[in-house]
Amino acid sequence: MVSEREVESLILTVLEGMYNSLGESEKLVADYVIKRPDDVIHYSITEFSMHCKASEATIYRLCRKIGFDGYQQFKIALARELTLPSGKFTSLEEVKDFPGFVSAMFDESIGILKDTRQLLDVEQLQKGVKLILNAKRLLFFGVGRSASIAKDGSLRFAILGFHTVSYSDPHAQVMVGAGLTKFDVVIGISHSGAIRDIVKSMEVARDTGAKTIAITAGINSPITEVADVILHCAAGKEHLGNFLNNRIGEFTIMNVLYRSVLLKMGEKINPHLDNLYNKILKPKRFEK
DSSP, rough: OOOOOHHOOOOOHHHHHHHHOOHHHHHHHHHHHHHHHHTTOOOOOHHHHHHHHHHHHHHHHHHHTTSSSSHHHHHHHHHHHHOOOOOOOGGGGGSSSSSHHHHHHHHHHHHHHHHHHHHHHHHHHHHHHHHHHHSSEEEEOOOGHHHHHHHHHHHHHHEEEEEEEEOOHHHHHHHHHTTOOOOOOOOEEESSOOOOHHHHHHHHHHHHEEEEEEEEHHHHTTGGGGGGGEEEEEOOOOTTTTTTTTOHHHHHHHHHHHHHHHHHHHGGHHHHHHHHHIIGGGHHHOOO
């Protein structure tokens, strides 16, 4: 779960991240807050209930779920958030011309990166780095569009000399996961955090004693229940049922994790990297 400080400055981002884990009536409340936050801060809970078509109990329950004692505290924090420079850009839906669409795509990615920076728990990151440095083997699990991020992570850490492998097939994940030990670390990637296959694979791995790290935009999602370390990124706007959702947050978290491990390894890794570049990679380039 994200910290109270993060919730108070990122209410809309947190709601987007936990959206898929909400009940149907809670989604009615979340939808209204995300789309019309400026109106919500002026409503009593009774008025808000009437406008969003959900009960007052549902509103109160959602406020509690995202870290507030009640509706009034939530509303004050939301009002405070709306007075801060948001850095929000023109949405893709508002763009009328192609150059504007391209510009809005870049703006969307920039917004996701800014929100991801605020959501990332540095203590969890440090814990993940420690697990990786002490691991004998790193396994990366990802299905669907997350498979490419898992493969990228496996290659990054293999470059540093770690024994790594990535699996995108759910059957292979559980079969391999059943044979892991306490010396292994599994890094699972899931944007929603609610894909049954990846959650089951992580669960099997953890039950055998392996340590698990989840990279996800799904706050309070099922994958967070089977992870020893949770690294949150921003979910961004949902497009066509996740098919077009921006995954730059997950790629960035993987890069931050990789660079953090590299930092902790210090100068002792330099001879290996110099040898890799000068004797192996450089000769593969055409010289002018």
